[in-house]
Amino acid sequence: MRSKVKLGGHPVHPMLVAFPVAFYTAAFVCYVVYSFNGDAFWFKVAVVANIAGVITALAAAIPGFIDWLFIPSDASAKKTGFFHMIFNVVALVCYAIAAFTVCNKWDDPQPTLGLAIPLTATGFVLTMVAGFLGWALIQKHHVGVDDVAQN
Numbered sequence: 001m002r003s004k005v006k007l008g009g010h011p012v013h014p015m016l017v018a019f020p021v022a023f024y025t026a027a028f029v030c031y032v033v034y035s036f037n038g039d040a041f042w043f044k045v046a047v048v049a050n051i052a053g054v055i056t057a058l059a060a061a062i063p064g065f066i067d068w069l070f071i072p073s074d075a076s077a078k079k080t081g082f083f084h085m086i087f088n089v090v091a092l093v094c095y096a097i098a099a100f101t102v103c104n105k106w107d108d109p110q111p112t113l114g115l116a117i118p119l120t121a122t123g124f125v126l127t128m129v130a131g132f133l134g135w136a137l138i139q140k141h142h143v144g145v146d147d148v149a150q151n
Helices: 012-016 018-037 039-070 076-105 114-141
Strands: none
Touching: 012 018, 012 039, 018 039, 018 076, 018 114, 039 076, 039 114, 076 114
16 A cells, blocks of 8 residues: 655655654653753753644654545555554654743743653653564565566
């Protein structure tokens, strides 16, 4: 099943997913580091990474959703893609709530994290599960993979 959203002949969704994964990981790690050392630098890095993760996840979701729409409804990939999407959306919501709850503390000398660590930890785990399902879409169901290799 070929991807419907391509750039230079390559599927766009897989090109973009590395960004939210990296930013989500950085946000979670930096919130944890801040909780241990109290240096507001790490809090600010976490907030920036958190917001960047949410924005890039939204950007990656658009071509992913379009590709999912064109998977035939009777294909087993449709169900796998649905769960991939749901895990990613819930992770996005976790990170968005975390960002919303801490971004107004940017100028605080010792900002409090509230639920930022549990929310980003949950979002991180959900993103890893979604990544596993995304890999299954490629490896098992061949979504986004051309049917015939071209030399």
